[in-house]
Amino acid sequence: MHARLSGQTDLLGFRNEARALLAHQVPPDEVQWETGSEAEADLFASPPGADPSGARSIPKAATAIVPASFLRLCEVVVLHHDPQRFSLLYRLLWRLVHEPTLRNDPIDPDMLLAQQMAQSVRRDMHKMKAFLRFRQVADDEHPGEVLHVAWFEPTHHIVEAVAPWFARRFTTMRWAILTPERSLRWDGSQLLFGPGGRRADAPPPDAGEQLWLTYYQSVFNPARLKLDTMRKEMPRKYWPDLPEAQLIDGLAAQAQQRSGQMIERPASEPQRRIPRPVAADPVVTLHRDGIRSLEELKAATMRCRECPIGEHATQSVNGEGRLHAPLMFVGEQPGDQEDLQGHPFVGPAGQLLDRALAAVDVPRDAVFVSNAVKHFKFELRGKRRIHKSPSQREAAACLHWLEDEIALVKPKALVALGATAARSLMGRPVAVTAERGRWLERPDGLKVLVTLHPSALLRMPAEDREAAFAAFVADLRHARALLG
The missing domain is CATH 3.40.470.10 (Uracil-DNA glycosylase-like domain)
Structure with missing residues (x-):
């Protein structure tokens, strides 16, 4: 039986299809989930619970009571890139209804897998917020103004989910984010989504980037350098999009020498912030x-x-x-x-x-x-x-x-x-x-x-x-x- 979703992150569609399947007691292993173009392949297949005329009849028993934590888990797992994520979520829903003890089992393999997928999605969202770098270009739609453009390659389908965070964080400037699957633009008042782009569409380095490299180099602390930890938190897959990545190898090579120089320097007195005097006029x-x-x-x-x-x-x-x-x-x-x-x-x-x-x-x-x-x-x-x-x-x-x-x-x-x-x-x-x-x-x-x-x-x-x-x-x- 085929269950069709309108897109890769169609949570509402998943919930509707899952309710219909559950109401008709369709076991998980008899369902094939299709998203986007896949769902368009078989135009004549009947949806679950449909009669030959095409009308769907959903029994009253279509509602299932599940923990609120499972709904929150679904919201994140649907963003994962694994094509089997909807099968996993429906299997968990089926088991929560037919195996009430599942909600109290902390080591169930299906539940552990879903939680690992959710953690991977959250990590990818964090990486997008941390490792995305804007560059300035001329805004063709607003002559004389600046548009900030960035390129990022997310692992999962997170662009629309993380977009509101960027809108709140960079409300006062116009910006665009390009990814292979989706593009995102903030015009100062609303978010606009479009098709994906290519790395070649991203702008070249600008003057502000050199200022950032100078700042990064000046605040680099060789005494706290831990390359293995750094590579774990900032994997090399993100380095091509990070201007500061070009400095890491050189700074790491000089770390031991610079640490020795820091130790040999005399202690410095901390600078006190003293309010500037104000005249009566x-x-x-x-x-x-x-x-x-x-x-x-x-x-x-x-x-x-x-x-x-x-x-x-x-x-x-x-x-x-x-x-x-x-x-x-x-x-x-x-x-x-x-x-x-x-x-x-x-x-x-x-x-x-x-x-x-x-x-x-x-x-x-x-x-x-x-x-x-x-x-x-x-x-x-x-x-x-x-x-x-x-x-x-x-x-x-x-x-x-x-x-x-x-x-x-x-x-x-x-x-x-x-x-x-x-x-x-x-x-x-x-x-x-x-x-x-x-x-x-x-x-x-x-x-x-x-x-x-x-x-x-x-x-x-x-x-x-x-x-x-x-x-x-x-x-x-x-x-x-x-x-x-």
Whole structure:
């Protein structure tokens, strides 16, 4: 009996066919699974449970109760390249229904084989994320812009499964990934899939690649070199697509000599990160930093490593809005969405701020919004990046960038959203709950209105949010009144 699937990773089709086969009590050894072009070979074969007219009748018993872990296993195993994977999964489904003790057998050969296949798929997905290298080419569809193109040869059918990860990771740039079976493109808003390509379609090395090789060579630690472990984690099959692979043999040959030189060197004193001093007048700080525009400020903060946050963030997130805006809003730091998109206040807190501005009749594009800290500080919990408040030293290290921004924007007044922003703007601790809604004055004469950060409202119990939002809007009315 033939079971047809529309493609190599047709999980939905597999589930439907498996239900029909199981309902008609078709044993696994009597089923031949066909995918893609194979399924088109026999156009006149009848599907399971079909009558001569072609209509399928599925009995009510087509539903099988299996552990949720088996469904998750199926989602991964269908991505494997083994043509017998669907036969294995149907055999396991059949046995789970007819052999209830199978779910408690940790050493069953079929289950072990499926788990090994799933592990191989996950490893292949990890390798694609780790060993894929983009190169820049001119974007024919958007003249004057850059398209980042990469070539990769996955072992399994993982391209569509791993595509959302690349879309989240590289949201702000246009890119394409070529593989022998499928091509993938991100146009800035949606994922587009196409037919496979050839290695010859991949672009040649670009200028950025040489910078990467220089960086790789400089951070190579000969004392930690373990060639066998490296080859296990980075098999040679990936080396043709890795620019740094050309350096490995030479660096490995020099490892022993360089290790000896490292041992003979005197101990070095660790460098302390000391916040840069900030002048009372923001214009003075601006001249010290040599910044002449918001674009130059963005470039400088992208390179900034005066505190550890910048090493782990995706990018710096500077303020946005019009120059000489009457009001400049300053929050704490960018969040997860801001870090990925590169724009301030675009996440849930930003949406709440937009609502509050609309309530006091202040358009978002009429103000300037920014943060005291320009990089996203977080801690990983599983796959999620959870916001973590910056320390006073980290905020102090970023203060001169904030003052540069104030000097460039030249607002009439500032609005401090939360304690971190208030401390950075006033140069002293500020009790937000006691001083919210009040105008304070900086040494340079700029007035500062202190209020809560919108994210504080989001963390409140649902029954308290409406009153808290009304109080937040009332604070913003004070700023609106100052502008007339």
